[in-house]
Amino acid sequence: MTKPGLAPRRSALWLLGQVTGEGRLLSELLPRALDKLPPEDRARAQRLTVETLRWADRADRVLKPFLKKAPNLPVRNALRMAVVEMAVDGAAAHGVVDAAVTLMGETKKTKPAAGLANAVLRKVDVAAWDRTQLPKLPNWLRGPLIAGYGRRKIEAMEAAHAAGAPLDLTPKDGDAAALGARVGGVALPTGSVRLDSRAQVTALPGFESGDWWVQDAAAATPARALAGGLAPATGARVLDMCAAPGGKTMQLAAAGAEVTALDLSEHRMTRVAENLARTGLSAKTVTADALEWTPDAPFDAILLDAPCSATGTIRRHPDLPHARDGAEFAGLFALQEAMLDRAVDWLKPGGLLVYCTCSLLPDEGEVQIEEALTRHPSLRLETDVLRVPGVEDGWLCDEGLRLTPDLWKDRGGMDGFFIAALRKDA
Numbered sequence: 001m002t003k004p005g006l007a008p009r010r011s012a013l014w015l016l017g018q019v020t021g022e023g024r025l026l027s028e029l030l031p032r033a034l035d036k037l038p039p040e041d042r043a044r045a046q047r048l049t050v051e052t053l054r055w056a057d058r059a060d061r062v063l064k065p066f067l068k069k070a071p072n073l074p075v076r077n078a079l080r081m082a083v084v085e086m087a088v089d090g091a092a093a094h095g096v097v098d099a100a101v102t103l104m105g106e107t108k109k110t111k112p113a114a115g116l117a118n119a120v121l122r123k124v125d126v127a128a129w130d131r132t133q134l135p136k137l138p139n140w141l142r143g144p145l146i147a148g149y150g151r152r153k154i155e156a157m158e159a160a161h162a163a164g165a166p167l168d169l170t171p172k173d174g175d176a177a178a179l180g181a182r183v184g185g186v187a188l189p190t191g192s193v194r195l196d197s198r199a200q201v202t203a204l205p206g207f208e209s210g211d212w213w214v215q216d217a218a219a220a221t222p223a224r225a226l227a228g229g230l231a232p233a234t235g236a237r238v239l240d241m242c243a244a245p246g247g248k249t250m251q252l253a254a255a256g257a258e259v260t261a262l263d264l265s266e267h268r269m270t271r272v273a274e275n276l277a278r279t280g281l282s283a284k285t286v287t288a289d290a291l292e293w294t295p296d297a298p299f300d301a302i303l304l305d306a307p308c309s310a311t312g313t314i315r316r317h318p319d320l321p322h323a324r325d326g327a328e329f330a331g332l333f334a335l336q337e338a339m340l341d342r343a344v345d346w347l348k349p350g351g352l353l354v355y356c357t358c359s360l361l362p363d364e365g366e367v368q369i370e371e372a373l374t375r376h377p378s379l380r381l382e383t384d385v386l387r388v389p390g391v392e393d394g395w396l397c398d399e400g401l402r403l404t405p406d407l408w409k410d411r412g413g414m415d416g417f418f419i420a421a422l423r424k425d426a
């Protein structure tokens with residue numbers, strides 16, 4: 001029989017190897033990678049993986065004085081995980097060390113270092129954890145972000161990444177106060193409801209009946225702005241150009257728009273269909289490449305939530321900086337540009353375009369809009385559309401709305417997003 005607690009740690013180590021060694025994202029790996037584990041172990045494996053990735057940089061610093069040379073990646077991951085278990089979870093050292101050494105004995109790459117791990121983990125100064133600096137972003141991302149925002153702002157974002165993310169819900173009927181009271185959450189100024197991240201989503205009242213959906217407060221802002229800018233949204237023909245898994249489609253449909261939800265990914269489009277079915281909302285769904293598809297008629301409004309680096313979501317996806325290296329940036333910038341050009345073509349004269357990305361990189365936000373305005377003289381910025389309730393003036397920039405994870409620090413932060421509203425000449 002295997003020792004208790006070994007199975008989730010084994011799975012977590014495998015996941016850590018996939019992310020840090022193979023560049024795979026947890027969103028691709030989960031939940032399939034853990035489906036052989038019972039639910040409790042699955043949750044533990046996932047939490048261990050996520051927290052080890054979030055704190056890896058700090059764990060490395062705590063370990064460094066005890067290591068003569070950098071160990072190979074599988075060994076480093078095992079050591080990191082053990083340190084995080086002791087320092088973050090407060091787990092007893094003997095159990096953690098025992099488990100780490102047993103697991104390291106199981107694979108060729110880690111077995112030779114099992115003795116070293118035993119010695120290091122027994123000596124490591126867990127009390128140094130709190131005195132060690134917060135995890136920094138990797139240089140490939142930190143560099144361009146410091147160039148865009150300055151060092152102090154990036155340090156504030158890194159602190160927000162370390163703090164993690166709460167759970168936000170969007171109420172279908174728009175009544176955040178009522179939903180907050182029902183689920184035991186807090187109504188946010190922008191109309192979302194915030195709960196502790198440990199809340200179990202499917203057990204919350206109103207899940208089965210589809211009275212709300214999970215959506216970060218920042219991610220809920222673009223569709224809220226678009227619906228407000230339509231006035232009235234009822235019956236307006238709206239294209240959600242990159243729709244899956246459908247958070248913004250549901251917002252637009254709930255506002256009364258006639259929504260066409262388009263996305264390239266067949267797999268992700270099934271999530272849109274499931275979400276619409278659960279919430280009882282309707283939209284026309286189209287699985288197609290936005291660069292090849294042609295609509296029957298132009299739209300009153302288009303929401304373009306373009307594929308991007310997703311660097312605004314690191315606080316909830318700490319695997320991202322470990323799995324990526326920035327090599328994909330140039331391709332994403334080009335795709336965003338091509339999609340913006342398509343969207344402008346498909347808009348009626350006088351139509352409204354809301355462009356957004358969950359990215360912190362100005363190249364995927366402010367710069368895209370500056371360049372789109374140069375390429376399309378028919379477009380005008382319509383900043384007033386972005387002044388939805390709860391949005392603070394300080395968040396507005398020349399090209400739109402710049403949201404960063406360090407905002408709302410005392411409320412638990414928000415995802416990083418860029419949002420712009422553009423009107424096509426009538």
Ligand SMILES: C[S@@+](CC[C@H](N)C(=O)[O-])C[C@H]1O[C@@H](n2cnc3c(N)ncnc32)[C@H](O)[C@@H]1O
Nearest residue numbers: 242243244245246247248263264265289290305
């Ligand atoms: C940021 S996500 C969209 C999130 C979604 N708007 C929501 O709020 O739930 C970007 C989406 O773009 C889709 N995508 C990527 N390339 C595409 C293309 N060429 N045409 C259409 N959709 C594409 C991806 O499949 C992904 O679902």
